[in-house]
Amino acid sequence: MIQVDSIASVGTTPDSDKDVALAMVSDVAQEIDPVVAKRVLQKIDLYFMPAMLIGYGMVYYDKAILGSASLFGMTTDLALEVIDHSTSPATVDTSRLSWATSIFYFGMLAGLYPMTFILQRFNIRCVLGPVVLLWALVCAATAGVSSWRGLFVQRFFLGFIESVIPTSFMTIVGSYYTQEEQALRQAWWFSGTGWFTIIGGALNYGFGQITSGSLARWQYIYILAGALTFLFGLWCCAMPNSPVSAWFLTPAERVIAVERLRKGQTGIRCQKIKFDQIKESSLDVKIYLVAVMMASAYTINGAISGFGPLIVSTFGYETLDSILFQFPVGAVCVIFIPLCGYIPTVIPNTRIPMLIVCCLPVIAGCVMIWKSQWGYQPATPVVGYALTGFFGPVVSLIITVGASNVAGATKKTVMAATVFVAYTVGNIIGPQLIKSETKAQHYPELWTGLIICYCITILAAITLYLVLWRENRSRSTLELDEIQRDKIAFDDLTDKQNPFFRYVL
Secondary structure: OEOOOOOOOOOOOOOOOOOHHHHOOOOOOOOEOHHHHHHHHHHHHHHHHHHHHHHHHHHHHHHHHHHHHHHHHHHHHOOOOEEEOOOOOOEEEOHHHHHHHHHHHHHHHHHHHHHHHHHHHOOHHHHHHHHHHHHHHHHHHHHHOOOHHHHHHHHHHHHHHHOHHHHHHHHHHHHHOOHHHHHHHHHHHHOHHHHHHHHHHHHHHHHOOOOOOOOOHHHHHHHHHHHHHHHHHHHHOOOOOOHHHOOOOOHHHHHHHHHOOOOOOOOOOOOOOOHHHHHHHHOOHHHHHHHHHHHHHOHHHHHHHHHHHHHHHOOOOOHHHHHHOHHHHHHHHHHHHHHHHHHHHHOOOOHHHHHHHHHHHHHHHHHHHHHOOOOOOOOHHHHHHHHHHHHHHHHHHHHHHHHHOOOOHHHHHHHHHHHHHHHHHHHHHHHHOOOHHHHHHOOHHHHHHHHHHHHHHHHHHHHHHHHHHHHHHHHHOOOOOHHHHHHHOOOOOOOOOOOOOOOOO
């Protein structure tokens, strides 16, 4: 059994085609002291999880504040709303605000694959640190934008820069945690959406009280977001490249951090980009199914993050009160994202069933908003609006299912990038479902579109479950040499190449 005070690093240099883990461990598995392994896991959690939760919270916050900033005069200052006085009554065109929301995701779409492959090819801190610091500057620079055209340009570049964040988090969790542990850890950092819906809403409510000063209220919000992001960037500059070089662990603990990942056969990190793995990814049906699920599930975020407070304000509530109604949405995410991450750690193979179940409240919420009576402070659409927060657990589980069911460094990179390409597609589509001229009819295109999208998510999830279940059943009939399992664990094989790999459902 491995002991902290006696273990020594193998110290060999692995083939560049293989995992960096082979620089520290051999191809023979060693037993691990469970007490020490638990301590190592706690150290990894303490280093990554709080910072990643805050980091992804900032990713969500600097997009979602567009909806609140719109209530604080941004739409007027930057001419994001066009009022047509030639009609009676006058009509309001919010298409520029829709595009201000969507164009961020065009930038992210352009950056995802190149930025994610750069992250794989080079040391993480050399890429992630400078990119996040640049993100902070671009975010704060929103306060200096003076026209809707300038805002479009700024948001495109903001999306391009931010594209590296969610994919890096997805792959980092895959590099430090076992398959069983990943569901909860992916959920922890993704729950930043809920925390910063609440925290951001409270901050925005506070900024809404400002009645003096040389800047508009919406400008202060973006300056604060940029400052907070800069602090996160300093942490990214100190991020280790993998468990092999994790400076917050002792040399002996690094060996254990690597060794405990052997059983899952997912590998840790290989910085060589392999085109055969890219080709395999392009032919893998499960990557397409995960992408369909993400694109359809995330349409709701594109609409809610940019237009949520505006939608609630049409229920008959004051401007600042409509910001406070983001709190229940955030609370649903804060509670149910980690809960849906925890359940698979005690009940195996429940990820996809829970994903399907969590789609149902979202559909119910959309129906409640659409078909209820709007007017003076009604309760039903507000409750329905809170239920839409279940999109958070749905998306968190999609990320987990995608990350846990691929192996091979390059293939994991492709999966991560593809998941968030689909994420951008959903966010681009969402705002375009809102037609300002149909506000009196409760935006029927929005709610019918979202209901259809979540039905698609359910169908794709059922299909993926059957595909993975069938593959696991087929592999269970193979006669395999268990000794060989340990030898090939860090050979950077894909899930299709490795017969010992098992898919999680």
